[in-house]
Structure formats: structure tokens, C-alpha cells
Amino acid sequence: MDVDRIAAQSQPYLLSLFRFITGLVFFHYGVAKLFKFPPVEMFADVTPWSLWGIAGMLEFVLGGLLMIGLFTRLAAFILSGEMAFAYFIEHMPHSFFPVVNDGALAIVLCFACLFLAAAGSGPISVDALRR
Template sequence: MDRIAAQSQPYVLSLFRFVTGLLLFHYGVAKLFKFPPVEMFESVTPLSLWGVAGMIELVLGGLLMLGLFTRLAAFILAGEMAFAYFIEHLPHSFFPVINDGALAIVLCFACLYLAVTGGGPVSVDAMRR
């Protein structure tokens, strides 16, 4: 079991990178293009704080999906997710289960992990090397 897991680890890393990027990209699309329609993103304008966050998530989430400039994109996204947690979630409660900040925390540390490990073998970064 360990041998099989060790052989598949680089490819699972690439899949992890893609799914993390897809989640962030999805939030950027919802904030900026209102698709799918989400009540909490209804009044987001492009130059508002949420709109700028949507632009960051759209562009850098797309880069993560491609595996292009993975470490830099993931590092910036980790900072954005930390910022989102402290600005939007923490003021409501200290506990993530109450303040709905669990996803922001998980995405922050997922991006931090990707900033350290890189995008894996199935990425544009790997092809450029």
C-alpha cells in the first residue's frame, strides 16, 4: 500500500492543485459574473473589496488550475484567504464553526502547502522545466 501511495503522490498533488484552483476560480466567477447566482454576492461590484478578491481568485485560481506560476499564485492566494478570514469571519466569532470561516482556513493552508510543494508533474510549470 505504501509503495502504491508513494508512486501516485506526485499525481495526486497535481490533482489537489487543480481542485484547489477550481474552487477559488469558482468563487471568483460567482463574485464577478454572478454565476451561479448567490445571494451574498448579489451586490458585489468590481472595485469593492469583495470584487477585488473575486478578481484575485479568478486570475490566480485559473493559474493554479493550469499549474502556471504555481508557487507565487498559491502564496498570494494563501495571504488573501488569511486576510479574508481575519476581516470577514473572525469578527463574528472566534470559532470557525460559528463564523463560517472553516473554508477560508482550509483554502489558506492548502494554498500555503502548494506554495511550498509546487504544482506537481502535471502542470505547465513542470512542462516549462
Template structure:
């Protein structure tokens, strides 16, 4: 059994799975911020037109589009920018170190979305169905 061959064959499908899970995780942040479900103390006072509320709208809509794989490259690029913005506005002022300023997740989402902007949505996506 050749591990490299198996990994190479599964790579496009794992890209689609990675895209879906990344979108789902961002989508859940939007739902928590805007609809207070599940109730998260950190998002209890978020209002729709606040900075956090607008971020929640972006995460809700664009996270949903990312799950579907629709306009993947553009959506992922915007989400990457949102996460970079979140890191520099919310986390970096508290400390230079991500482990201390609790910005690790924002950095990870930023680079995950940047990768998706470059790689696309994979074969299991609405984008792939539109090309066929």
C-alpha cells in the same frame, strides 16, 4: 500489494490533482462574485471595485493560473495570504470559533494554498513542462 509503495508512486499525480481542484474551487468563487454565475445570494451585490470584487478578481485570475499550474508557488502564496486576510477581516470579528463565524473554508483554503506554495504544482503542470 504494498499500499505504501502505491501511495508513494501516486503522490506526485495526486499533488497535481489537488492543485487543480483547489484552483477550480477558488476560480468558481471569482466567477460567482464577478459574473453572478451561478447566482448566489451572498454575492448578489458585489461590485468589481469593492473589497469582495477585488477578491473575486484575484480568485478568478489566480485560480485559473493554479488550475494550469503556472507560477504555482507564487500564485498559491498570494492566494494563501488572500484567504488569511479574508478570515481575519470577514470571519474573525463575528466569533473566535471558525465553526460559529463560518470561516472554516477560508482557513482550509489558506492552508491548502500554503501547502501548494511549498510543494509546487506537481508533474502535471505548466511549470513542470517549462522545466523539461
């Protein structure tokens, strides 16, 4: 079997899986911030209209849209901006280095969403059904 051929054939489906898992991560953070489940100490004092609460709303709603693949490019673009904002507001002031300021996840999610904004939703999505 030719590895390149197999990889090329599976790429669209792996894009759909990547989109779903990325959305699931955002969705879980949104649920933790808004509904306090599971209870996470750092999200215990988050109120709905605080900066973290608004971030939770974005993550909950747009993460859900990513999971089903609806308005993927727009949702991913907004979430990419949210993660860039989160990195520079929350992590960067502590240190320039992501390994020190605990901002590696924000960076990875920012660029994962930027990729999804460019690549789209893949074949297993509501967007694909709408076409």
C-alpha cells in the same frame, strides 16, 4: 501490494490533482463574484472595485493559474494570504470559533494554498512543461 509504495508512486499525480481542484474552487468563487454565475445572494451586490470584487479578481485569475499549474508557487502564496486576510476581516469579528463564524473554508483554503506554495505544481502542469 504495499500500500506505502503505491501511495509514494501516486503522490506527485495526486499533488497535481489537489492543485487543480483547489484552483477550481477559487475559480468558481471568482466567477460567482465577478460574473454573478451562478447567482448567489451573498455576491449579488459585489462591484468590481470593492473589497469583494478585488478578491473575486484574485480568485478568478490566480485560481485559473492554479488549475493549469502556471506560476503555482506565487499564485498559491498570494491566495493563501488572501484567505488569511478574508478570515480575519470577514469571519473572526463574528466569533473566535470557525464552526460559529463560518470561516472553516477560508482556513482550509489558506493552508491548502500554503502547502501548494511550498510543494509546487506537480508533474501535470505548465510549470513542469516549462522546466
